[in-house]
Amino acid sequence: MTTGRVAQASLDVTLSALRAQFGGRLAEGVGVRGQHGNTLSEVPNQPPDAVVFPKTTDEVATIVGLCATNRVPVIAFGVGTSFEGHVNAPYGGISIDTSLMKHVIAVNRDDLDCRVEAGVTREELNQHLRDSGLFFPIDPGANATLGGMAATRASGTNAVRYGTMKDAVLSVTAVLADGRIVITGGRARKSSAGYDLTRLMVGSEGTLGIITEIGLRLWGVPEEISASVCGFADIRSVCDAVIMTIQSGIPVARIEFLDEVQARACNVYSKLDLPETPLLFLEFHGSPASVVEQSERFAEISAEFGGKTIASATRPEERSRLWKARHDAYWAARGLRPDAKGISTDVCVPISRLADCIGETKADGVASGLLAPIIGHVGDGNFHVMPLIDFNDAGEVAAGAAFVDRLVRRAIGFGGTCTGEHGVGQSNMKYLGVEFNAATLGMMATIKRALDPDNIMNPGKIVAP
């Protein structure tokens, strides 16, 4: 069982077999290995021993089978936009880069579904769909691969309307630890045929198998989209407006929160004059009449809680201008303190507890002397507070770590989760024991051990073997 670096002899045998089969598609240089040993995560670089670029599911099965024989770790790699150290290779091994698996295998317009290889990114899929009247809505911000999004159960700004990868994935093809290929479902919109292996693979982060193809739901491009930005006096009012909006059944497509620190950052970065108060950015999708009704009903609710509409737009270029602040939020936040790095966080709580959780977190940030802007997918209760930390200042690093630890425990205390959409990776492993009881975490470990007895599938992530 893999619990430390792989033995050199096993590695040599594996690499030599891979060289023979993959030739130029096996990369062993320090540069490529380094690129595959880290991501946007704060986890230090942990390079694999080599990177291989398969073109098909069968090639992935060959690689995994070879690694299984020699007990060499395998780590799936998409484009490396994970925040939580998913693609790092703490025990070495082979990084399986899916960037040559770019086929959109099928688009079934009548069924609103498609099948893609794991290396297709969400923007590539939408580009492919551009004349079909269909689109794939899930938008985590980064132009991630659909394999990576499935593996981490990603979501993003419009999960409130379209769900997460848990909802969008109809089935996966995956290579298990013994090199066998599973196909977890057909194309029926629903099924009760046995264990939900699709949902087990979604969010398993390459620790149970490597996803090589994904069947995805698609949606019709909305006839009309309208956008608006609304300012509030305080966070409680924002959250009350969000709760009432959701309760009223307004099918809002996006409802994004920016706190006043983030609003200020956006003004500076994007040269805007937003009020520097808590803000909501909204988007409504539907028929022209429905979009008007949705936005009018939202405006009424918002007004009840003192919200003021700052701007709204339906024409694409105006909507883009309006949403630019939200889209640039990450870089704007970093711009608040260019010498610092942002620590990514991702808690999610029941929306009834959102105002308390954000309020306590902001107070904690002030008390800790940290600059920590907040953006949130508030329709789902998910928010990202990003303390900006000077990593050369040990005191500040410690204060940031303690702040994040309190944040996660606070969210779990409110009935929430340590990660709404980023995944566990390495960074959140220590919180699974806070979020779940021992039996539940033990159930995860039992599944892991049963499906990967030698612990070669992305070892050191999610659960200890």
Added chain:
Amino acid sequence: MTTGRVAQASLDVTLSALRAQFGGRLAEGVGVRGQHGNTLSEVPNQPPDAVVFPKTTDEVATIVGLCATNRVPVIAFGVGTSFEGHVNAPYGGISIDTSLMKHVIAVNRDDLDCRVEAGVTREELNQHLRDSGLFFPIDPGANATLGGMAATRASGTNAVRYGTMKDAVLSVTAVLADGRIVITGGRARKSSAGYDLTRLMVGSEGTLGIITEIGLRLWGVPEEISASVCGFADIRSVCDAVIMTIQSGIPVARIEFLDEVQARACNVYSKLDLPETPLLFLEFHGSPASVVEQSERFAEISAEFGGKTIASATRPEERSRLWKARHDAYWAARGLRPDAKGISTDVCVPISRLADCIGETKADGVASGLLAPIIGHVGDGNFHVMPLIDFNDAGEVAAGAAFVDRLVRRAIGFGGTCTGEHGVGQSNMKYLGVEFNAATLGMMATIKRALDPDNIMNPGKIVAP
């Protein structure tokens, strides 16, 4: 490992311990055992050795712990509305009847969620919610328990809008085969924290653990509901209208198909004068304006495919009258041939293949000399054809069985599934090997063996041990 009837000595020890602890809440009479050894299924009665009525999760854990020690099977029982032999006890053992677990533990209005014990039925939950402005939409027809609905991944008429139990369940509390209690999630609307144990338990039919509590999503009661019935010349036109409706993003709440045989049955049974042609029954939920827009847009689409609106209604009593035919469809179908019994079927296919699949199935029914009315949740591609069979006629029984076998293989051939919403139980086990490749079915068996090494959890269902 349980692969046959439990040893008498083990059973005696178990029963005597259960008698001591549960007294009058342990039933050993032939009558009660018989009631718990069968359901609406065609699978013959297979009674458990005793039925126990726990009141709490801890009591369930005690029962399972005791049975685990003595390797006695445990079978969860809700109200017994399964079609597929889920609650039968082929190897004997203890039936755990959840009918004393009736607490609605919490309703969180602001979060649109609740937590219930497994024995609460969906109608009991909606009764509890009646003044809250919230409702639980999933409606499989029968007034099933929410524990049973979760365990079988049930859905029903409005899955097209509100999803299935896979989508509605936020978390479960469950007792595993070793008696330990897992809680698969908190109350956050989304989470990426580890393996999706919630979805693994949903649809596991008591074979991995016994669900004792369920966290459920709720929805706001729609401001307005409108209903309509629409007649078509043929099945192809119905299916094309359904595809266009879904593609257009009309958020139809129910879109139910009745074939002309079923329409005739409904006319006779409910004394109606529906045209005896393929019909669609529809329901639209939303604001008054949105409901009008939805039904107008549907009428336009329907007209494109020759559909004629027969009736529509918004007032509750009129809607009920309109939908009565659909609600009584099962008994109406049985009434076509009172001496016969209906065989339940539940295939689901991609909606692009629905017209072909229904068409071929109807032709097969005619060629086989069978009377087989069809109803369908066509927005999901799920339909129930129910051959009416005289069980005293061996030739007819054989013809019915062969027809069902061809139906299931046809649906799987079209990319579909043997069961859209009823579950595997015993009846569909033989089709899992048709629907999934050996590695995929092997993955299910690996999970089963890992979590239930002695095969005591509802043995003889879903996968062989």
